[in-house]
Amino acid sequence: MIRVQENNVKVAMFEYVQSSPGQTSETKSLESPQVLSLLPPFKGKSVLELGAGIGRFTGELAREAGQVLALDFIESVIKKNESTNGHFKNVKFMCADVTSPDLKISPESVDLIFSNWLLMYLSDKEVKNLAERMVKWLKVGGFIFFRESCFHQSGDSKRKNNPTHYREPRFYTKVFKECHMHDDSGNSFELSLISCKCIGAYICWVWKKVNSQDDKGFQRFLDNVQYKCSGILRYERVFGEGFVSTGGIDTTKEFVAKLELKPGQKVLDVGCGIGGGDLYMAENFDVEVIGIDLSINMVSFALERAIGRKCSVEFEVADCTKKEYPDNTFDVIYSRDTILHIQVSSLFLSLSLTDDFDKPALFKTFFKWLKPGGKVLISDYCKRSGPPSQEFREYIKQRGYDLHGVEEYGQILKDAGFDEVIAEDRTDQVQIELSLSLSLSLNVCTIWASEANFIKVLRRELDAVEKGKDAFIRDFSKEDYNEIVGGWKAKLIRSSSGEQSWGLFFAKKK
Numbered sequence: 001m002i003r004v005q006e007n008n009v010k011v012a013m014f015e016y017v018q019s020s021p022g023q024t025s026e027t028k029s030l031e032s033p034q035v036l037s038l039l040p041p042f043k044g045k046s047v048l049e050l051g052a053g054i055g056r057f058t059g060e061l062a063r064e065a066g067q068v069l070a071l072d073f074i075e076s077v078i079k080k081n082e083s084t085n086g087h088f089k090n091v092k093f094m095c096a097d098v099t100s101p102d103l104k105i106s107p108e109s110v111d112l113i114f115s116n117w118l119l120m121y122l123s124d125k126e127v128k129n130l131a132e133r134m135v136k137w138l139k140v141g142g143f144i145f146f147r148e149s150c151f152h153q154s155g156d157s158k159r160k161n162n163p164t165h166y167r168e169p170r171f172y173t174k175v176f177k178e179c180h181m182h183d184d185s186g187n188s189f190e191l192s193l194i195s196c197k198c199i200g201a202y203i204c205w206v207w208k209k210v211n212s213q214d215d216k217g218f219q220r221f222l223d224n225v226q227y228k229c230s231g232i233l234r235y236e237r238v239f240g241e242g243f244v245s246t247g248g249i250d251t252t253k254e255f256v257a258k259l260e261l262k263p264g265q266k267v268l269d270v271g272c273g274i275g276g277g278d279l280y281m282a283e284n285f286d287v288e289v290i291g292i293d294l295s296i297n298m299v300s301f302a303l304e305r306a307i308g309r310k311c312s313v314e315f316e317v318a319d320c321t322k323k324e325y326p327d328n329t330f331d332v333i334y335s336r337d338t339i340l341h342i343q344v345s346s347l348f349l350s351l352s353l354t355d356d357f358d359k360p361a362l363f364k365t366f367f368k369w370l371k372p373g374g375k376v377l378i379s380d381y382c383k384r385s386g387p388p389s390q391e392f393r394e395y396i397k398q399r400g401y402d403l404h405g406v407e408e409y410g411q412i413l414k415d416a417g418f419d420e421v422i423a424e425d426r427t428d429q430v431q432i433e434l435s436l437s438l439s440l441s442l443n444v445c446t447i448w449a450s451e452a453n454f455i456k457v458l459r460r461e462l463d464a465v466e467k468g469k470d471a472f473i474r475d476f477s478k479e480d481y482n483e484i485v486g487g488w489k490a491k492l493i494r495s496s497s498g499e500q501s502w503g504l505f506f507a508k509k510k
């Protein structure tokens, strides 16, 4: 057993931990099943519970796990835990400080490391050190789960002392994302973010230990190239608060109205970005929204913005091409300017498995995830048929996009099993007629009056950026300003010449 000297900070922490930080009395009993539901399967596995406290989760973990090591640095607390949970013969109780170098846990011996409200009591440096050590203790393929309160204190407990660090969630995401380790044979390992979700006012992370060479290439591209944090904020300045896609809240209001959302319906937003559309749907239509996005940066922003909002939204870092949901789960699948990113990976191309991993496969999956009567609404960048110009080809290649013609896109939805497919070219007014004939060829029953169109929206966005030039340069940089203005002008040229288009797609599952 490792004895811990109680200094003033630790006593303060002890008092604070006992006061159940951030919980209102009525939420306490509801949360435990929600937290447990986020854990990867751990039946028969070895679990390390850090900061186990008086054992709110210890018994639950012990019921499933092969063995649990429950650890806390306050002797009286871990004793209380032992008196409650000591009848589980697969639990060992240890009084130890997680930050102490004396704490020895064998490398690669643990399947799941669990902690609840622990890291927020540690300094930044202690969090970083502990994260590194956790990776060492974990088996390859093992998981880390932690839940923390972020930003600010919440709940109804009165406290004398508060030694807590209410950090921005992206601090934890960054620290764990940057953790790397090598074993004695020179193999390198890191953590892959499996999910990051908001439960009430708290954020839960699940990480998996993976070999460094495991393919996370596209996620890295999104987070380090196209959607760096600074890049996201820059886009948001153009599209409007909460959005990184064409027309921001205006197109969102117009398109969401077509869904005729009803209270209690379940909506999946594929490529939710920073979550503005999800908050809009949940707050205005009382629907339950799950937003998934492959970019860790996007989801970190979305989570930050959702905190304290009184509506049902969940955000998760997930690749829509790999995510699994039971059949018939959602009433609506919604996706704005995202599916342009979905393309056949070079690995699958080389194996000639193209049909299974591209947009057709994704739309077939959407079809399965939707309930009968469910609806899908997608907006996306498209292109006219024929070879693109050199400039457009380079743009598509640099972004890693996979673009189709509007009509072809509608056909892919039909082929996936959807009914009443509407495929509208929303590039400009002139295109309305085109969309009419196109709609007819797809057996469409309804024809919408065209409102938002790409060129009009691009002009409006460009105009606003140019009018606010000084503030934009002050908040970002001259280079950022030039890139945005240049990029928007290029999109205007391409879409005016008809080379680039913007499609709006709506379809139903019978």
Ligand SMILES: C[S@@+](CC[C@H](N)C(=O)[O-])C[C@H]1O[C@@H](n2cnc3c(N)ncnc32)[C@H](O)[C@@H]1O
Residues within 6 Å of the ligand: 222, 227, 242, 243, 244, 245, 246, 270, 271, 272, 273, 274, 275, 276, 277, 292, 293, 294, 295, 298, 318, 319, 320, 321, 335, 336, 337, 338, 341, 342
């Ligand atoms: C242009 S942004 C649009 C974001 C949001 N829909 C909006 O309207 O503000 C495209 C989003 O797609 C996400 N994305 C790209 N590939 C993805 C994938 N395979 N799974 C989930 N999201 C993905 C990107 O990270 C990015 O946030």
